[in-house]
Amino acid sequence: xxxxxxxxxxxxxxxxxxxxxxxxxxxxxxxxxxxxxxxxxxxxxxxxxxxxxxxxxxxxxxxxxxxxxxxxxxxxxxxxxxxxxxxxxxxxxxxxxxxxxxxxxxxxxxxxxxxxxxxxxxxxxxxxxxxxxxxxxxxxxxxxxxxxxxxxxxxxxxxxxxxxxxxxxxxxxxxxxxxxxxxxxxxxxxxxxxxxxxxxxxxxxxxxxxxxxxxxxxxxxxxxxxxxxxxxxxxxxxxxxxxxxxxxxxxxxxxxxxxxxxxxxxxxxxxxxxxxxxxxxxxxxxxxxxxxxxxxxxxxxxxxxxx
Ligand code: GLN
Numbered sequence: 001x002x003x004x005x006x007x008x009x010x011x012x013x014x015x016x017x018x019x020x021x022x023x024x025x026x027x028x029x030x031x032x033x034x035x036x037x038x039x040x041x042x043x044x045x046x047x048x049x050x051x052x053x054x055x056x057x058x059x060x061x062x063x064x065x066x067x068x069x070x071x072x073x074x075x076x077x078x079x080x081x082x083x084x085x086x087x088x089x090x091x092x093x094x095x096x097x098x099x100x101x102x103x104x105x106x107x108x109x110x111x112x113x114x115x116x117x118x119x120x121x122x123x124x125x126x127x128x129x130x131x132x133x134x135x136x137x138x139x140x141x142x143x144x145x146x147x148x149x150x151x152x153x154x155x156x157x158x159x160x161x162x163x164x165x166x167x168x169x170x171x172x173x174x175x176x177x178x179x180x181x182x183x184x185x186x187x188x189x190x191x192x193x194x195x196x197x198x199x200x201x202x203x204x205x206x207x208x209x210x211x212x213x214x215x216x217x218x219x220x221x222x223x224x225x226x227x228x229x230x231x232x233x234x235x236x237x238x239x240x241x242x243x244x245x246x247x248x249x250x251x252x253x254x255x256x257x258x259x260x261x262x263x264x265x266x267x268x269x270x271x272x273x274x275x276x277x278x279x280x281x282x283x284x285x286x287x288x289x290x291x292x293x294x295x296x297x298x299x300x301x302x303x304x305x306x307x
Contacts, residue, residue, distance in 0.1 A: 004058060008049035010034060014065055021069050029074055036078050037061035071205040084134035088160050093152035095215040097130040101191050103278040104246050105134045107270040108187060111242060111281060116141050117186075122236060123147065124177050124190040124229060127215060129157030129170075131189050136166045145185075147175045150212070177229050184238040191246040192225035193218040222248055226255050230262035234284075242267065243282040252277040260285065 005013065011034055018026035035045060037060035038053070053061070067077050075081040075096040081088050083097035084105055090096055112119070119142040123132035126146030136144055148154050154172045161167040173180060195216045200208055207216070218225040226245065233243060243264065247255050256266045264282040272278035 004052040004055070006050050006052055007034065007038070007040075007045055010053050010058070010061060011045065011049075014061065017065060017069060023068065023071075029068060032074060032078065033064045033068060034061055037064060072210055073206045076210060081128075083128075083130040084137070086130075086134060086137060086164055088128045088130050088133075089156055089163065090128050091152075091156060092210060093150055093212060094127040094156055095191075095211055097128055100272045100278055101131060101246055102134075103270055103272045104131060104189060104191065104244050105138075107268065107279045107281060108135055108189060108244050109138055110270075111244075111268075112139065112187075115139050118142065119186045120184070120238075121145070122178070122181070122185040122188045124188065124233075125149075125192050125215070125225075126157050126172065127153050127191075129160045129172075131191060132157075132170065133160055133164055133166055135187075135189070136169055137164065143169045143171075145171045145173055145181070147173050147178065147181065149174065149176055150214070153212075178233055178236050181236055183236070184241070185236055186238050186241045188233055188237055188241065188243045189245075190229060190243075192229060194222045194225065194246070194248040194251060196220060196222040221254075222251065223254055223258065226258045230259055230264065234263060237284070239284065241283070243280075245280045245282065246278060247280055249276045252280065255280060 011030055014030035014033060015026045018029050023029060031042065031045060035042065038057045040048065064077050068074065073096055075090050076092055079089060079091065081090045081097050084102055088097055115138065119139055121132060121135055121142055121144035123144060123146045126132055126148050129146050132144045132146045136142055146157050151174055154174055158172050161170045175181060193214065193216050195218065197217060197220050200217045237243060245255065252269055259266065259282050263285050265285040265287065266280050267283050268281040269277045270279040
């Protein structure tokens, strides 16, 4: 092609390259990469199709396209991802926020009768901070602590808190789950790793080549993080508090069992948009220890209600 390509030509070329590489949504990705390279909106890209690309824009597009063709997720290339209608900075140190996790935010908000209460929130494995910050954006008097074992993740979460104007109500702590913390929280939330080693191998290259393994993989059965977290959050939960856990597909019963051994009962199970049980609400068990049978019945009752 002679001279600089126009916007329309660049878009068509990028889309074709992405489609040839078998990328899922080539047209969408091409448009977002071009919008990022040029700083133009979707409407401008359409309306200004004949405008030639500046050399620097063409270079930026080329570099971004090469990354996407190597299967790097769009969110890492753009450096941001929307979650709960908020804009989060993301990089390879944190899991990219998923729409699935909005189920957990919904579950927490549905459980809070008065959104103006000064609730204390703990987010274990905060990553980009998406769960904690989405909650604080809806709970104006709440304060929260985000914990992560990755210092780079904490830096990003802090940056997100600042960008969203929530830094004054947040603290970020480097800790192995809750071990470095003291005090009691009204709400404890976590989206821990829950993918099995075997499933990890089968995931899309976008995930298993780029996203932090430690944020996704939890042993051979995908349950090791729940086993670690649940026993020691007892001392961090207020008497009337609740724990909200994101869970993997088909993990509800196993995680409810682990929770029961740690003295918690499941008060609610919430499905994601696809219909999989995605979030558990746990509270201190009100049943005397030893009544496992009665307890199991109530679990299967909860499960069948959801099916
Ligand atoms: N939902 C994510 C996935 O399947 C897993 C998130 C997690 O392990 N917490 O890619």
